[in-house]
Amino acid sequence: MNIIEVENVTKRFGKHKALDCLSLSIAQGRIFGLLGPNGAGKTTLIRLLTCINTADSGSICFLGHPLTSADVSNIGYLPEERGLYKKMKVSEQAIYMARLRGMSKKDATESLQQWFHKLGIESWWDRRVEELSKGMQQKVQFIVTVVHRPDFLIFDEPFSGFDPINAEQLKSEILELKEKGATIILSTHNMASVEEICDDIALINKGQVLINGAVNEVRRTFRENRFHITFSGQPDINELPEWMQLLAQNTDNQTTTLQLQLAEGHQANDLLQHFITHHPILSFGEMLPSMNDIFIRTIQEQNENH
Amino acid sequence: MNKILVIISREFLTRIRKKSFIITTLLMPVIMVVLILLPVYLSNHTDKNCTVYVLDDNNYFINKFHNTAKIKFEYPSGELEGMKQRCVKGECDAVLHILGGTQSHRANLFFYKDPPLSLKNEISEQMNEVIFDRTLQQEFNVDVQHYKAIKENSHSDIQTLQIDEDGLAKEKMVEMNRFVGIICGVLIYFFVFTYANQVMRSVIEEKSNRIIEVIVSSVKPFPFMMGKIVGVALTGLTQFVAQITLIVIILFVAGSVAPQVFADNSTAELLAQNGGGFAGATVATDSNVFTNISAFYTFPFSTLIFCFLFYFIIGYLMYASLFAGVGSATDNETDSQQLVLPISIPLIASLIVIASGISPQHELIRWLSFIPFTSPIAMLYRIPSGVPLWELLLSGGILLLTFLLCVKFAAKIYRIGLLLYGKKVTWRELMRWMKM
Structure with a gap:
């Protein structure tokens, strides 16, 4: 079942069309990567999903019914531009934000205490926000986003400002939230993390969806007939057949790794047959394009076409 | 509704717990009292x-x-x-x-x-x-x-009497009327400026520390803005009441502890002039302001109090929502000043006009009392000298209507301006947002 159905949504700011008849759906219980260059319309889309703005035309359904502002208590949103009241105590502030999302004071306090304990930051409870470092504030913001146990979470660049250890901790928290049944939108420019934790992606540019689908499928559709092969011994690379183009080579004393581009009409088996007779093969695999490559290629192609 | 209460209580509690709030609340009355009593004391005691x-x-x-x-x-x-x-x-x-x-x-x-x-x-x-x-x-x-x-043995006694259309005469005190009118005007002026400014600063702060997007994803901008305006108003009223109470207590204590210091009659009169009718009356109940008892009783107290509350509250709400709108359109206080100026001029102008001692029946005051941006001050200046009911209703109606329009206008700017950064906004731009 889809938690979000966006259909033909258009949003203008003055003469600028931020979203142009955009449609996409987000399946429940998955991590959805929302990708796109700066100014593509990601933030606009997110602000429509969080009821901050309303669409000029088109419809947005949440759990099967049209999205209304009553649903925001079931949504958690961590914006890219995020901050906290500097003069307030961490706990007071977190309780305030939780209450704005409809929790009772008692419920909010209990839930927050659990989260502070979980992330090992109980000692921050009574400190003022201004005493915390930027990364520490980000942790508090993350907790504030998820404290009301929403079914639908939106993280806009959640990893920015975190050191690798905290980024890893955040990643595992996000995956845990998914396991507990939450649906998550992850908007980021960090393509490595997209490949790592996203199930589905949508690449949007100029207010339109360019690519939409499961991460693995997307990468497979963009396959370029490239393979890597590792074997013992050192082949004479001048003897490679015409249909095999060498992309890269890595040789040490005993083993050789080649990255090869096969011409159209030739397949993995042709490649294996070529080497298997002369060299013992140690490993072999297809090289799928990275999300980074797909991102750059697709956006450049679209920009060239316009 | 529940969320508005959460917002109001945060705005109220964080403000009254601030050190600066506590200090100004306690210090202001002391400074006021010193300003009132010092000249009296000096004139009595330094001239050896x-x-x-x-x-x-x-x-x-x-x-x-x-x-x-x-x-x-x-x-x-x-x-x-x-x-x-x-x-x-x-x-x-x-x-x-x-x-x-x-x-x-x-x-x-x-x-x-x-x-x-x-x-x-x-x-x-x-x-x-x-x-x-x-x-x-x-x-x-x-x-x-x-x-x-x-x-x-030759002295005269003049009573001031105002006649109405039916020729019925009522005793009035001309000086007291103006005095009360100006006091009301000054109160409104200071309250509106101090606290509407606080609303604006707070909006700018929320924008510049980027907390606002998280908040508007949980609450609609309009209730959030209203919650803030009401919260700040409650803070202001708390401060106001606390300060007046303190002033009265200090004056009372000063008057009873050191009667020899402030006892003589001229001191009481001086107090009455300096400290406002109120503070003076506390210390010197027989001061000249209230000697004319019958005029005191014909003074339109209930109308004045009711109207004061009305113009005070609606006037503040109107200006505060405009200031909130302006605050949301800028990300720093320097830029906000040029947007604030056009909306604060009417208030400043009306205060200058009444402070000049112009007659409350003057045609200019009459017109100003209909213009919503000046009426809170101008109408209160007129009320002690009597205002026909229809004019009062008309002025109040215009103010109420303008207030609603301003809130609508401000909410629109607020909604658009909140998430807009790094752009210097002009009034022309704001007008364009209105149409969006």
Whole structure:
């Protein structure tokens, strides 16, 4: 079942069309990567999903019914531009934000205490926000986003400002939230993390969806007939057949790794047959394009076409 | 609804717990009281008693001066130079040398250390009197004692009465009417500016520390804005009530603990003038402001209080929502000033107009009391002197309507401006947002 159905949504700011008849759906219980260059319309889309703005035309359904502002208590949103009241105590502030999302004071306090304990930051409870470092504030913001146990979470660049250890901790928290049944939108420019934790992606540019689908499928559709092969011994690379183009080579004393581009009409088996007779093969695999490559290629192609 | 209460309570609680709030709340009354009492105290206590040696070449003035509480006149015999020396030695504070012959109205006042400011005036007045008495006696042969008795007993008593269309007259106190009107105007002016500004600063703060996007994803901008405006207003009222209570307590304590310091009648009058009718009345219940009891009772208290609350609250809400709108359109306070100026001019102008002492019945005041941006101050200035009911209703209606329009306008700007960064917005741009 889809938690979000966006259909033909258009949003203008003055003469600028931020979203142009955009449609996409987000399946429940998955991590959805929302990708796109700066100014593509990601933030606009997110602000429509969080009821901050309303669409000029088109419809947005949440759990099967049209999205209304009553649903925001079931949504958690961590914006890219995020901050906290500097003069307030961490706990007071977190309780305030939780209450704005409809929790009772008692419920909010209990839930927050659990989260502070979980992330090992109980000692921050009574400190003022201004005493915390930027990364520490980000942790508090993350907790504030998820404290009301929403079914639908939106993280806009959640990893920015975190050191690798905290980024890893955040990643595992996000995956845990998914396991507990939450649906998550992850908007980021960090393509490595997209490949790592996203199930589905949508690449949007100029207010339109360019690519939409499961991460693995997307990468497979963009396959370029490239393979890597590792074997013992050192082949004479001048003897490679015409249909095999060498992309890269890595040789040490005993083993050789080649990255090869096969011409159209030739397949993995042709490649294996070529080497298997002369060299013992140690490993072999297809090289799928990275999300980074797909991102750059697709956006450049679209920009060239316009 | 529940969320609005959460917002109001946060705005209220974080503000009243601030150190700066507590300090200003406690300090302001002390400063106010000092400002009220200091001149009184100084005028009573710093002018020490002083002795004046009088030397009159014609001997017209010998034994004619009468001593006052502060000034003692003595008539030692001797030369001027000798007296000057005695003055330098500190035997007296000043030497008054009245010239002789036809110059007897002229005098030199010698002093070594600065004499009290009032000394010259006091001497001059007494000399005038002596000259006058002397002239009366010499030129017209009048018995001076008799003349003085007659003068003492001749005084008039004027009551100010306002008549209405039916010719019914009511006793009014013109001075008190203006006084009350100006006090109300000043209160509204300060409250609106102080706290509408706080609303604006708080909006700018939320924008610049980027908390606003998280908040508007949980609450709609409009209730959030209203919650903030109400929260700030409650803070303001708390501060206001606390400060007035403190002022009254301090004045009361000062009046009862040190009656000898502030006891004499002139002090009470001075207090009444300086401290506003209110503070003065607390200390000196028999002060002049309330001597005319019947006028006191015809004063339109219930109308005034009701209207004060109405214009005060609606006026504040109107200006605060405009300030909130302006705050949301900018990301720093410097940029906000040029947007604030056009909306604050009417308020400043109306205060200047009433402070000039213009008649409350003046046509200008009448017009200003209909214009919503000036009516909170102008109408309250008119009310003590009586305003026809229809004009009151019209003015109130216009204000209420404008208030609703302003809130709508501000909410629109607020909604768009909140998430807009790094752009310097002009009024023209704001008008364009209105149409979006």
